[in-house]
Amino acid sequence: MSDLVDAAAASEPRVLELRVHGVNNTTPAALLDLPQDDIQCLRGDDKAAFWLAAPRQNPPDRARGHIPAGIRREAYSWGGLVRSQTAKRTASRSIALAFQVLALPFSIGNGAMWTRRLPHDSDTGATRLRANITAAAARLFGFVLTLLFTTTAVTVAVDLIALQCSIGGHCSAWPSDLLGSAVASTPGLAALLTPSRVLALLAIVPVLGVALLVLFARIARMRYDTLHTHETAAGAKAREAMEAAKAKANASAEGSPAAPDRRAVLAQPAFWSNRTTAHLALVHFAAATALTTAQVSWNLVVLDASPGFPAILFWAAVVLLVLSAVAAAILPTMTITPSAPEGPRWSAWLAQGLLVLAMLCFALLLVLLVLPSAPDLSSTDGLAGDELPPLLIITLGGVLALSGVAWRPRGSRAGTAWLGSTPAVFMLLSLTVGVLTSSAVIALTTIVVAGWGGPAALVAGAATRTGLHVPDVFLALGGMIAVALLLSVAVLVTFLIPRKLLADRAKTWLVQDEDDPLRARLERDRRRAAFIHLIEPATGIIATLMAVAIGLALTWVWAGMLWQAPLPGVASGTARVLGIRVADILVLTTWSLTVVGVALAAVVALGVLLRKPGLLAIVWDVTCYLPRTAQPFGPPCYAEHAVPDIAQELDEWLCEHPERRAVLAAHSMGAVIAVSALGLLGATTRDPTVVDRVALLTFGSQLRTYFGRLMPELVGPAVLGTYPARGPRPWKRDPWSMDALDDDRAWDAPPSQPSMTRLGGALLPGDGVPWINLWRLSDYLGFPAVAGRTSLRRGETTYENAIDRYAQEIDRTIDPPVVVTHNDYFRVPAYQDALLELLGGPEIAERVDGGSAAR
Structure with a gap:
């Protein structure tokens, strides 16, 4: 310890x-707990930067912003990688937020x-084959989401606006000649x-819509350098090491033959290189163009x-659509060695060839339509x-989503979320959000083209297939x-029935509740946190x-299609559920979808006006952690x-x-980033x-209870050396x-x-690194990171949990x-x-002459 004290x-x-x-994008000043004038940017840009705490006068011990002697305090701010921090341009922010809304199904999928x-x-061969399948x-489910987006655009632009409104004249609030009086008053127009x-x-609108998705995805990829490093000698060395490690790898994460490598997935350097989703994006674009054609x-x-x-064009487009699927x-998007000669070359040729052929068919269709x-x-x-088309697309998506229940073998389901059905839950939620968004956009469009009677007109059209109608x-x-x-x-309301009582668990962690005027408020916040912790079972119920x-x-x-009767029970007008006509229920739910559409528009508008990260942006941030491999139009990683x-x-x-020493202190989602950085x-x-x-010092983290159960191969018990977590029980007093x-x-x-003090598992070589995790009962997103109790017994051995520490719940x-x-x-x-303990004890500060903080 003496060398550490001397160094300090x-x-x-x-x-x-x-x-x-974490994901709420704490500002650098708040992260360092100092005024803006007392921090300075070391290097970086508006996307990500390192900031240095440089107070004019070091605050006293235990005061806000105090820096223990001998410590250089920096903050890494990465919020600009996922969304703008400044939001100076309202128009660009509107586009970005609208893209977040549209891409939410993609990111979840x-x-x-x-x-x-x-x-x-x-x-073994069978297990590896299962991984490939x-x-x-x-990837096929991600493909379905793009087709759903496309067929929705076709329904709105081609079916509703072009054929039913502009040509058919079925829309009371839309000019039948598309441009109204401007057409009639202009000779020849x-x-x-x-x-x-x-x-x-x-x-052209559906094709242009997907083209914009491709453009957004490409711009996003350009913001991220592969194995990004700053141009320094140490950075060049790190780059060389990463490239050397990648060059040695000869396997893909999807199951191709590989030389044995026992490192965790997050410890593979090439895991953090850009995936080959550019080719996949072109395939999706080709499929969208073929579907429109x-x-x-x-x-x-x-x-x-x-x-x-036209029949030749139709069958050519169908063949291209099948080939695109x-x-x-089969396109590789998780390869450890994306530079392998045989991979990218055939992937690029295949993607570009499909796109060229799809564009050729679409161009021929346009020529056919504009000729006299x-x-x-x-x-x-x-x-x-x-x-x-939409029926087949959504049915395929539903089948793929349900198949996710069987994706994880029985032997690997223990300790995972939803009994190993996490892929199914993710895909079901993605499909639900996608269908809701599509239905809401269609319902909102009918209001625009047919006035307030649009929803009722849609239901009437479903019954007769005349007038205004959309796919059933x-x-x-x-x-x-x-x-x-x-x-x-x-x-979910039933989750509130048992009053949450956390006193027993508080005593287990030796929490001393003070006789404080804030005691009542503290108990309320603990109960609220316990209710929010039920997000996993709540999500499972919703998905089911x-x-x-x-x-x-x-x-x-x-x-209805087999009986050649549109939506059986609607046409007759006599079918009822709980005494209410089915047709009336559909009118009501169509109106509710219209409300959903307005709400989505309000999310964008409020995000622009308030310039604050809302719930949508936080969900976006969490999903952005995962590299894009199944859906090229999801958020960039x-x-x-x-x-x-x-x-x-x-x-x-x-x-x-x-x-020199270092303590990596990470909050919430930042803990996942920090663990990943240690692996690299x-x-x-x-x-x-x-x-x-x-x-490592983490606080308010979800490493064990959420991410370890959702993605065990990335940050699960075998990777971090943690005790497997059991999910919360919604109807128990203590979940x-x-x-x-x-x-x-x-x-x-x-x-x-016997004493758990280090981050172990397969992530790091040797004995890992010292680790302390802070949590508290009032934290609605923070949990113990190693085990749900202070000690564990296996046989004759008792393991003391010295990593998880309880943090005070009152800021004084x-x-x-x-x-x-x-x-x-x-x-x-x-x-x-915790910080001083990780560095060797409080004497590191006491032995420093003068007790001033390092600049």
Whole structure:
């Protein structure tokens, strides 16, 4: 310990405290707990930067912003990687928020790829084949989401606006000549805008919509350098080490033959390189273009007695659509060595070839529609065959989602969320959000084109297939999902019935509740946190009800198609549920979908006006952690930038002097980033002593209870050496009472010492790093990181949990004191005590002459 104390007493600090924030994008000043004038930017940009605490006068001990002597305090701010911090341009912020809304199903669906059982080097042929099949199914589900987006755009632009409103004249609030009086008053313009040319013009909208998704995805990829490093000598060394490690790897994470490598997935350097989703994006674009061509050309086939060329275009588009689906399933997007010669070359050729052919078919369709000899569309009553494409797409999505129940083998389900059905839950929620968004956009469009009577007109059209109508599947699914949401709320309310009592668990952790005026408020915050902790069972219930709703709706619509009766029970007008006509229920649920559409628009508007990160932005941040592998239009992975940044900063600091130390202090989602950075640091540093000089301090984290159960191969018990977590029980007074039991659950990586003090498991070489985790009962997102109790017994050995520490729940650095929940861990004594303990004890500060903080 003497060398550490001597280092702290030196003129230059030898200890780096690097703070990393969570998803709510804490500002650098708040992260360092100092005024803005007392911090300075070391390096970085508006996306991600390192900031240094440089107070003019160090605050006294235990005061806000106090820096213990001998410590250099930095903060890493990465919030700009996922959304703008400044939001100076309202228009650009509006587009970004609208994109967040539209891409939310994509981001949730992408998570299914990472919640399945990831392959190991020791897998047998059958297990490896299973990994390949589930990876292909996950990509195929992402493909379905793109097609759902496309067919929704076709329904709105081509079916509703072009054919039913502009040409058919069924929309009371929409001019039948598209441009109204402007067309009639301009000589020659009416002759120019023939019905077929109006169709050609609006057929471009779906293709353009997906083209914008491709553009957004490409711009996002350009913001993230592969294995990003700053241009320094240490950074160049880290880059060389990462590239050398990647060059040695000859396996893919999807199950290709591989040389044995026992490191955890997060310790693979190439895990943080950009995935080859650019090719997958082109395949999705080709499929969207082919789907648009097929739907529009089929309309021409039906209208023309001897279609000829339109029929050729239709079948060519169908073939391209099938080939695109196959390509989406087989394209490698999780390769450890994306630079392997055979991979990217054939992937690029395949993707580009499909896109060229799809664009050629679409261009020929447009030429056919704009020629004077174009088919006559004056008698059209909507898009022919509009029912089948969305029905097939959503049915395929539902089948893939339900198959996720079997993606994880039985032997790997213990300790996972929803009994190993996490992929199914992710896909069901993704499909639900996608269908709801599509139905809401369609319902909102009918209000625009047909006035306030639009929802009732849609239901009437579903009964007669005349007048204003849309595919039945959107009405049926929208109605069923709306009912399922109401049932979900009713079930979730029952979670409140047992009053949450956490006194027993508080005593287990030796929590001393003070006789304080804030005692009542503290108890309320604890009970609220316990209720919020039930998000896992709540999500499972919602997903189950959504599965039932989607299944019933699809059965309803398929039955109508087989019986050639649109939505059985609606046309007759006599079918009732609980005494209410089914037609009236559909009108009501269609109106509710309209409200959902308005709410989505309000989310965008309020986000622009308030310029604050709302719940949508937080969900976006969490899903952004996972690399895009199944859905190319999901959010970009900020971790591909942040994780190498942090690993390099630690490597540079520690390599400059053999006596230097570092404490990586991470809050909430930042704990996942920090653990990932440690894995990368251990795999790439060329100084074997570097990892031994790092300590980890986490607080308000979800490593064990959420991420470890959702993605066990990434941050689960075997990777971090934690005790497997049991999920919360919603109808118990203490939801975590089962997790706090000392039972016989399997423990993959028990510590080698009786006292648990280090981050172990397969993530880091050797004995890992010292680790302390702070949590409290009032934290609605913070949990113990190693075990739900203070000690565990296995046979004759008792393991003491010295990692999880209880943090104070009242901030007394301000007057009057306040109860703290998920934030402000920096301001309680437990934080500084943990920091000094990780560095060797409080004498590190006491032995420094003068007691001033390091600048």
